[in-house]
Amino acid sequence: MKDSPVVIGEITGVYGVKGWVKVFSHTEPRINIVKYNPWFLKQGNEWKSVKLINGRSQGKTIVAQIDGVNDRNDAHAMIGTQIAIESSQLQKLGAKDFYWRDLEGLEVVDLNGDVLGRISHLIETGANDVMVVKLPAEKAQGQKIKELMIPYLMDSVIKSVDLDANQMTVDWDDDYI
Known part of the structure; x- marks a missing residue:
């Protein structure tokens, strides 16, 4: 990552058998997490860039499809992984607005x-x-x-x-x- 990561969520579970993951979002509104692409996933001490293929609301949760995650086992291995973006991906705010x-x-x-x-x-x-x-x-x-x-x-x-x-x-x- 070029700048410090901005953690915007976490992978909390699996959805279905085709590698989709359940996501807990820190964004407001929660669904905005799927508007960011790429995501950076923390694996060990490293942040790895991944492409988000699809994402949507599913009941009270958010589900997402990540490029290269093709089955339930791959998705299960990602549970607990933090999701981040680069600060440059954040919307620019007005003079009196702050994150x-x-x-x-x-x-x-x-x-x-x-x-x-x-x-x-x-x-x-x-x-x-x-x-x-x-x-x-x-x-x-x-x-x-x-x-x-x-x-x-x-x-x-x-x-x-x-x-x-x-x-x-x-x-x-x-x-x-």
Whole structure:
């Protein structure tokens, strides 16, 4: 791979006898995983490029046909394999839009420049996404709360995101600690 892999799913089972696989997708909507081609499959410590021949929804799951996987035994051997793409395959976003993977790990500071912590991960809640911010060790020591839940609301809560500086500025108070 030319750049770091973006994991978008995993092979979770077999479908039928002709080598089709069941896929758990991290894309939104889930069916979008079949729009990417090629896929990269992790085999050992290596990523191998494979051509996706076909893919579709099948009930509540996604099934896919991968070039060179022609029978149930070949498909069964792939269970647990991660599916990735190159970051260059991702859709380009607007100036204030970000992929979660780009936000994870950012240092979060308030309007005064005080460090609140680092973004551990994000949670989809339905109303809006929520950032889980792990407190720095010195703030977490002796506290019941070890992380902050900050709504991902651009402009009202999130004032700026600087990926080059690895930092996000938020209008948030650490009084909740």
